[in-house]
Amino acid sequence: MYEIAVIGAGPAGASAALFAAKAGKKTLLIDNDKGMTRRGWFENFYGISEVGGPELVETGHKQAVKFGAELVSEQAINLTSSGNGFVIETEDGIIYEAKHVILATGALTDLAAKAGVETKDGTEPRIKTVVAVDAEGKTNIAGIWAAGTVAGVSVHAIITAGDGAKVAINVISELNGARYVDHDVLKA
């Protein structure tokens, strides 16, 4: 069983998976490569002068995988509760089990709604429906979290990436039973 499964590997999901895997959590990252980020050109991402969407997404995937996240190219079609976690079923009939699930599905709330996760009207342009989350990223179902566009944050890559990191840190902290901080120090 995975400790953390992230569904969606745009900036929100890949950033969440990066933090989860770097914290030593057994992490699954599921993506069907239909996100909005690949279509963008970014000149407002702090620390990066300019970057195309495909490069931004692919670099994020490499970072998550470098720290041990297992990235699979699948479409998640069902998310259900099991004894002590969740079962994720993909279009190809593959079953994954995870203790915690982070939904980072961008503009799509269909999987969340099917799983019984509460949704609400979105406030961002062109984002009609989002998952209802609290300040930590928790949904109405304990163990299911949401981050990024699907969680209703401002539709900008740096914000969705930051929200993915925030939610992952909250999940890691809950698993550890103590607040988690990931700081590396400049090598001398």
Ligand SMILES: Cc1cc2nc3c(=O)[nH]c(=O)nc-3n(C[C@H](O)[C@H](O)[C@H](O)COP(=O)(O)OP(=O)(O)OC[C@H]3O[C@@H](n4cnc5c(N)ncnc54)[C@H](O)[C@@H]3O)c2cc1C
């Ligand atoms: C044309 C365009 C230009 C933009 N320009 C800018 C810009 O200049 N600056 C800026 O800051 N922002 C820009 N944005 C917005 C920015 O791309 C988004 O705010 C942000 O990157 C969204 O990240 P996300 O991770 O929330 O969603 P996404 O990047 O959409 O990622 C969601 C991921 O979830 C996957 N997914 C969804 N459902 C499933 C499922 N059931 N199973 C498996 N995978 C699933 C999708 O395939 C996708 O990879 C632009 C957007 C567009 C469309």
